[in-house]
Amino acid sequence: MLPISKHVIAGGTAFLLCSTTTHAGEIWVTNEKDDTVSVISTETLEVIQTYETGERPRGITFSKDFSRVYICASDSDAVQVMDPNTGKILHDLPSGEDPEQFVLHPDDKHLYIANEDDAITTVVDVESRKVVAQIDVGVEPEGMAVSPDGKVAITTSETTNMAHWIDTATQQLFANTLVDSRPRHAEFVKDGSEMWVSSEIGGTITVFDTATQTEKAKISFEVQGVHPDRVQPVGFEFTEGDTHAFVALGPSNHLAVVNAATYEVEDYILVGRRVWHMAFNADRSQLFTTNGVSGDVTVVDVASRKALKSIKVGRFPWGAAFRP
Amino acid sequence: MSPYLTSLRAIVTREALRFIHQRERFVAALVRPLIWLLVFAAGFRAALGLSIIPPYQTYITYETYIVPGLCGMILLFNGMQSSLSLVYDREMGSMKLLLTSPLPRWWLLFCKLLGSTIISVLQAYAFLAIAAAFDITMPAIGYVTVLPALVVAGVMLGALGLLLSSFIKQLENFAGVMNFVIFPMFFLSSALYPLWKMAESSELLYTICAFNPFTHAVELIRFALYASFNGPAFLWTVLVTSMFTAAALWGYNPARTGISRRG
Numbered sequence: 259m260l261p262i263s264k265h266v267i268a269g270g271t272a273f274l275l276c277s278t279t280t281h282a283g284e285i286w287v288t289n290e291k292d293d294t295v296s297v298i299s300t301e302t303l304e305v306i307q308t309y310e311t312g313e314r315p316r317g318i319t320f321s322k323d324f325s326r327v328y329i330c331a332s333d334s335d336a337v338q339v340m341d342p343n344t345g346k347i348l349h350d351l352p353s354g355e356d357p358e359q360f361v362l363h364p365d366d367k368h369l370y371i372a373n374e375d376d377a378i379t380t381v382v383d384v385e386s387r388k389v390v391a392q393i394d395v396g397v398e399p400e401g402m403a404v405s406p407d408g409k410v411a412i413t414t415s416e417t418t419n420m421a422h423w424i425d426t427a428t429q430q431l432f433a434n435t436l437v438d439s440r441p442r443h444a445e446f447v448k449d450g451s452e453m454w455v456s457s458e459i460g461g462t463i464t465v466f467d468t469a470t471q472t473e474k475a476k477i478s479f480e481v482q483g484v485h486p487d488r489v490q491p492v493g494f495e496f497t498e499g500d501t502h503a504f505v506a507l508g509p510s511n512h513l514a515v516v517n518a519a520t521y522e523v524e525d526y527i528l529v530g531r532r533v534w535h536m537a538f539n540a541d542r543s544q545l546f547t548t549n550g551v552s553g554d555v556t557v558v559d560v561a562s563r564k565a566l567k568s569i570k571v572g573r574f575p576w577g578a579a580f581r582p
Numbered sequence: 583m584s585p586y587l588t589s590l591r592a593i594v595t596r597e598a599l600r601f602i603h604q605r606e607r608f609v610a611a612l613v614r615p616l617i618w619l620l621v622f623a624a625g626f627r628a629a630l631g632l633s634i635i636p637p638y639q640t641y642i643t644y645e646t647y648i649v650p651g652l653c654g655m656i657l658l659f660n661g662m663q664s665s666l667s668l669v670y671d672r673e674m675g676s677m678k679l680l681l682t683s684p685l686p687r688w689w690l691l692f693c694k695l696l697g698s699t700i701i702s703v704l705q706a707y708a709f710l711a712i713a714a715a716f717d718i719t720m721p722a723i724g725y726v727t728v729l730p731a732l733v734v735a736g737v738m739l740g741a742l743g744l745l746l747s748s749f750i751k752q753l754e755n756f757a758g759v760m761n762f763v764i765f766p767m768f769f770l771s772s773a774l775y776p777l778w779k780m781a782e783s784s785e786l787l788y789t790i791c792a793f794n795p796f797t798h799a800v801e802l803i804r805f806a807l808y809a810s811f812n813g814p815a816f817l818w819t820v821l822v823t824s825m826f827t828a829a830a831l832w833g834y835n836p837a838r839t840g841i842s843r844r845g
Contacts, residue, residue, distance in 0.1 A: 567639040
């Protein structure tokens with residue numbers, strides 16, 4: 259039997275964190291069906307602003323100095339650049355067709371964009387607003403990642419079921435590795451020594467050794483009372499020090515907590531319906547998940563691994579990003 | 583010591599001793615809700631549907647949902663157990679001894695009510711502790727704020743037990759209490775399913791549930807476990823407690839019972 263005090267204390271911690279969190283900041287959430295972004299205060303856990311965007315906003319990320327926010331307006335075939343202080347769209351970037359996800363290079367200058375309909379990855383210079391390169395990848399590219407040193411970019415292709423490794427110096431593919439069905443999201447971790455890819459239909463996360471591009475581990479999920487077909491890993495993020503990964507399991511309505519050292523799943527947390535992507539607050543003590551079908555964002559206390567609150571946003575929230 | 587306090591101490595101690603000496607009663611009182619929590623709730627884990635209702639701020643598992651209802655179940659069964667013991671006391675003659683005390687009858691009944699409520703509340707806390715051991719937890723502050731709610735709900739259900747005991751003359755009739763009081767009260771309430779779920783299937787059942795005082799006792803406990811106060815549930819519970827108590831006093835009226843005080 260588990261010690262009672264540990265859980266009572268954990269519950270108490272969750273409550274106290276909920277009521278006394280003082281790390282000011284904002285979580286920006288794209289609402290796919292409303293063509294808006296909702297801004298949530300990490301202090302009050304309430305929506306404090308809603309801004310209009312182009313059609314079907316999905317991927318969202320901030321520039322290094324948080325003075326600009328980039329939004330993939332998929333059905334407008336553009337990456338929009340917004341002033342986060344005013345909500346005003348400053349300009350569009352040439353993104354190629356149907357941009358879904360992107361990643362900003364550590365140089366703060368190059369955006370790597372997955373063009374789902376064209377099977378290409380477009381590299382855009384955000385300063386000159388010009389396309390620098392277009393790289394042929396597999397069918398339906400979606401997941402995008404770039405290594406912390408900026409030397410390698412990853413595109414995952416949903417239909418080809420591959421992770422494509424791009425040398426950012428030459429903008430050429432140098433490796434293609436098979437993963438399970440419908441890879442959705444990729445992240446470099448542990449100073450770039452590992453690269454993780456989630457496979458939505460395969461129901462797994464594949465861990466690669468970055469140096470050799472070989473498979474190092476595979477993580478599977480099993481949620482009590484949920485049919486395995488509904489356990490679909492999509493977005494994931496790492497806690498401070500890359501010790502644990504929080505993985506969104508789509509229509510299973512749960513997050514998984516994975517030990518990043520042992521690759522074991524330690525916990526499952528109930529959140530809203532069709533949980534998709536997520537973002538941490540400033541000190542990574544709270545995690546905000548986008549729940550597409552229930553149209554809300556669930557706030558999870560990272561220490562106690564408890565869901566604290568679900569905040570109504572627009573219809574079909576998709577991507578999330580933090581700004582201080 | 584005032585005779586009032588002496589009688590209070592004596593009656594509460596008697597209740598406590600009776601409870602301590604009946605260990606199987608304590609185990610049974612905990613096993614019942616634990617079976618609901620760990621077996622029934624596991625089977626119905628996905629049955630609740632997804633809807634956030636106050637006092638919850640996010641999605642919860644079914645196990646978490648039924649914890650307040652199971653606390654109510656403990657109080658309900660204990661209230662009825664207390665009623666049963668009063669009927670037993672009457673049959674054994676110790677009731678006569680108690681009611682022939684020179685102290686007012688309402689005071690004696692209040693002491694009895696208080697004793698049974700204390701036992702109920704302790705059982706509810708034991709249940710919450712075991713639930714916490716299975717990782718079904720509430721906010722820490724909730725374990726404190728739930729105390730007054732448990733007391734109010736415990737007094738209401740204890741008063742109901744008193745009322746019933748004034749009308750039940752023989753132990754054999756107690757089975758009827760099970761069929762006509764405990765089961766309808768428990769199942770026609772928000773203990774196992776939220777009322778919006780009940781409204782989806784039957785408006786009539788929903789209305790009955792909404793008037794059931796046990797629903798309000800459970801909601802009072804539910805809100806208190808999350809450090810929230812449910813005003814309407816509180817008022818409803820207090821009102822019904824007053825009604826049950828008044829009726830129980832009438833039921834134990836010497837003119838009605840024939841057990842009169844002799845000086």
